[in-house]
Structure formats: C-alpha cells, structure tokens
Amino acid sequence: MSDQGSKTGLGQRLIAGLKAWRFGSVVGVFLLSSVVIGWRLVDLHVIDKEFLRQQGDVRTIRVEPIDAHRGLVTDRYGDPLAVSTPVETLWANPREVDPTDPRLATAAALMGMTEAGLRGRLAQPAGREFMYLRRKVQPSLSRDVLALEIPGIYSRQEYRRYYPAGEVASHLVGFTNIDERGQEGIELAFNDWLSGETGRKRVLRDNRGNLVKDLSLIRDARPGRDLALSLDLRLQYLAYRELKAVVQAHSARGGTLVMLDVDTGEVLAMVNQQSYNPNDRSQLSPERLRNKAVTDLFEPGSTMKPLAMAAALESGLFTAEQTLDTAPGFRRFGRFTIRDHRNYGVMTMTDIISRSSNVGMSLIATELGGEALRNFYYRVGMGQPTGVGFPGEAVGVLPGGDRWRPVEEATLSYGYGMSSNALQLAQAYMVLANGGIRYPLSLIRVDTPPAGERVLSEQVAAQIRDMLRDAVENGTGRRALPALYSAGGKTGTVHLVGAQGYEKSQYKAIFAGMAPMDDPKIVTVIAVDAPQGGDYYGGEVAAPVFARVMGDALRLLNVRPQLKAADGTPSASGERG
Secondary structure, three states: OOOHHHHHHHHHHHHHHHHHHHHHHHHHHHHHHHHOOOOOOOOHHHOOOOHHHHHHHHHHHEEEEOOOOOOOOOHHHHHHEEEHHHHHHHHEEHHHHHHHOHHHHHHHHHHOOOHHHHHHHHOOOOOOOOOEEEEEOOHHHHHHHHHHOOEEEEEEEEEEEOOOHHHHHHHHOEEEEEOOOOHHHHHHHOOHOOEEEEEEEEEEOOOOEEEEEEEEEOOOOEOOOOOEEEEOOHHHHHHHHHHHHHHHHHOOOOEEEEEEOOOOOOOOEEEEOOOOOOOOOOOOHHHHHHHHEHHHEEEOOHHHHHHHHHHHHHHOOOEEEOOOOOOOOOOOOOOOEEEEEOOOOOOEEHHHHOOOOHHHHHHHHHOOOOHHHHHHHHHHHOOOOOOOOOOOOOOOOOOOOOOOOOOOOOHHHOOOOEEEEEEHHHHHHHHHHOOOOOOOOEEEEEOOOOOEOOOOHHHHHHHHHHHHHHHHHOOHHHHHHHOOOOOOOEEEEEEEEOOEEEEEEEEEEEEEEEEEOOOOEEEEEEEEEOOOOOOOOOOHHHHHHHHHHHHHHHHHOOOOOOEEEOOOEEEEEEOOO
C-alpha cells in the first residue's frame, strides 16, 4: 500500500510540475512577444516616424510635370504659321486596370483600337505603372473615355502643333514630332528658341489616381518664345497657287519659287512643288519633305549671263556701248562647239543679254578670264552659304584652279560647269536690283535695316538693269512682263542632270527677274523641273509665272502701277506727263 501511495504522490508532483512549466513557457512567450511588439511600436512611431511618413506620402503625393507650350511661329504681320493647341493624352496604370473589365470594349472602340489589342497591351507590361493609350486626342474623346469610369485609365493635358497654312508654307516652317521637338524647317532650325521649359508640381491624389489638390509648385513652366518670320503669307499663298498651277499645266516633276525684298534681304515667299500637309503626315515621303529652294542644286544656265556681263563691265575691259561680232553664230573649242539660236552677227551688249547669245558671252569670258568670273560670282553669293541657317542647305559649286581651259571659261559665262540653289540665284539678282549692295539673307523678320556690303558699282548695276528690262520687253523674256508694271529679268533653260549625266530630253525652265524697274522692290526666281508637252524653255514655262506673281505681288504691296502714256513713255498711276 505504501509503495502504491508513494507512486501516486510522485505522479501528482510530476503533473503539477509539468503544468507549472507549461504555464511558465506560455507566460514567457507572451512576455517576449509583448517586448518585441512594444519595441517595434517604439521603433516605428519614434525612431522610424519620418520613414513611415515618407512612405505614406509616396503613395499619395506625386510630383508631376507641367507642360509648357511651344512658341508661336508667325509671318511678318503676325498671321499664325505654327501654333500649339491644348489636347488630352489618355494613359493607363496597368496594375490598376482589370483586363477582363467589360467596359474596355467600349473604351477601345472610342479610341479606335480593337478590344483584343487594348486588353493585350494592358496585360503585357508586368510591373509597369504607366502606359500611353492614345496621345494628343480631342478633349471630347478624352471625356467620353473617362466617363466610363474604368479604374486605372486617366487623362493628362498636353499640346499638339497645328499649322494653319498647311501645305502652303510646309517646306519653310517644317514640323515637330509628337513630343513637339522640331524635325524639319524652321521648327528644327529654331527648336531651342521655340521650345518651352517643362515645370514641376506636387499634387495629392487618391487611391484611384484622381487629383485631390495641388500642393505646391516646384518650378513653373516657361513657355517657348514666339518667332516672326520674314514671310508675307499673302505673297506665299499667291506664289504657291501659281507654282502649283504651272507644274500641273506642264505635267512637271516639280518646281521652286523664291521671292526676296531687294532692300533688306528678307525672304518674302518660298514655295516648292510637290508639297505636303504637315497636319496630315499619313502619306509623307522624303521627296516631298525637301525644301528645294535651298537643298537642291542646279546649273543656273543663261540666268548667269547678266552677272557675267556685270563682271565684264566692272572690270573696265568692256563698256555697255560697245559691240561684238558673233558671226558665224558658233565657236569651236576642240571637240566642243558653242552655238547661238542663229547667226546674230554684230551685237550690242544689250543684244547679247536680250537675245541670250552664248557666243557673245563666250567672247567676253575669253577676254575677261575664268578667275575674274569666278571671283565675281563669289562676291554676289555663289559658292557659299546664304547665312539663313536652314537645315540641309546646299552651298553649290564654283570651279577654280590656276589654269582654266578656254571652254571652261566660256561655259561658266552662261551658267554651266557650276551649281547653285534658287535662293543663291535670287540673292545674286538682288545685288543687281538694289544698286550693287549684297545684304545678308534672312528668314526672320528684319526690324532694323541690315548693313550691306557693296560688291558692284551703282553705275554698272543700273546698266545691267537696263539690259534686263530690254530682255523682257524685246527679248527672250517677253512673256514675263506683268500687267501695269515694268520688269526686267533673264530666262534660262538647262538640261537636268541624272544618274548617267545630262538627260537629253529633260530640262529645267528658269526665270530670274525684278520689278518695277524704276525702283525695284522684289526679286523672284522660278524654276520648273522637267516640263512635258513640248514647251520647256524658260521663256515659255517660267516667264509667265513671273508675270502673274509679280503683278499681283506688287499690287498687294501697294506699289503704284506704271501705265504707258500716249507717246509710249511710262507714267505712274496712269498720269500723262
């Protein structure tokens, strides 16, 4: 009995000890957990209080950009050529969008997307919190999509470039990409000037991304600066209309027209064919993007004869009154033969220009020398940049060297063996028009008259203008005479250059001239590429364009008409004197 009782007492003591140990363990674990939790609470609320606050702010406070609109581009009178209009951009946070949401079908239709395409895009970028859906759409479309209240789809304001003149000024103004960075033309050349500086602000948003309030401005947006071009939009529309008409009428490959103010060097009009609409770039091609007036080179042909004549008269070796015998109407230089349209015999200097005599000019060049010709061409702007800063400008080529072959001297006098663009040719004629001053050319409006450089005597410039006037009134440029105004200029017809050299049956028809002749205001150069249908001479294709453009342009500029009195002498505004 005693053994059994002692065993029972021992078991009871063991059970009691086990209960005490279990209780102590539970209490110990509880106390330890309380200490750990208490320490963590102290750590979070005291030691890491700033960290928690920052983490909360990250989830509610955002730093967002403030878009700055790009500067306005206008013509010389303030008519807009490029403006930035406010639009909306739809974007999504894929982590917040449910790809199975049935409202996505309606959203896709509104945005011009397929339902499968939209759902696929939202499902692809794992971990991303930002994705463009449609950029720069009309605010009405944005409102329609947001009205669906799809979680994770938002909208923000941006700006889109718009070009009111469309294809009329596209080659000069150019265009921007979707981020409003200049890609072509003035938009590219003056990108830094036109670009604004994006601002930044702190905003508070709720857990659905909706704006609660603006908290603070970090940096205000700085809009881009405006830019006034030298362009006169009235003359630009006029020039574009006439150039497009002649290109279509002659089924030509294209054409170029440049118009300058002779007293400032400002470009008043610059158009090309074929053109493009910068507001609709769905069918853009590299060929249409080129501003041919500055990027395309050609041999200027007979339009250089007045400049070669100016070099001859300026040298003192020739006078405006002397004559040259051009019989028998051709000259041989080894295997090369230079010909006139017919044998003109003895010709005055005026006749050589008016009738466009290659033989007469070659005789002058032989006496004058190739180096003197080249140097004069360079003085009036050939073979060097015009200084307008247009992207992709081609400089052109002037031959040079210590030794000149006679045939090289001869062909240089009538514009072969060299190259220029249309703007350079217009600049050279500007020197003749304004009395011998070469002004720096400008695509930007000139508010202060520029300081020019005299490169030709006023007397010789006046003599050349008289010859150009005769060329229009009695010579190869008769179709260039505007109604009610006097004009002077020179025709040119040159072979186009292809991959294999000169294209025998393809020509460039050129006319360069000025008006009115008593006090020239404008110089215009027209070049038409590869006119078809039989007419291809400069006097047949380009000269009539000059007549129409100059007549209308002078009227728009309020230049008094020059009518002829009963005795045939000019009389301003129809007055008989």
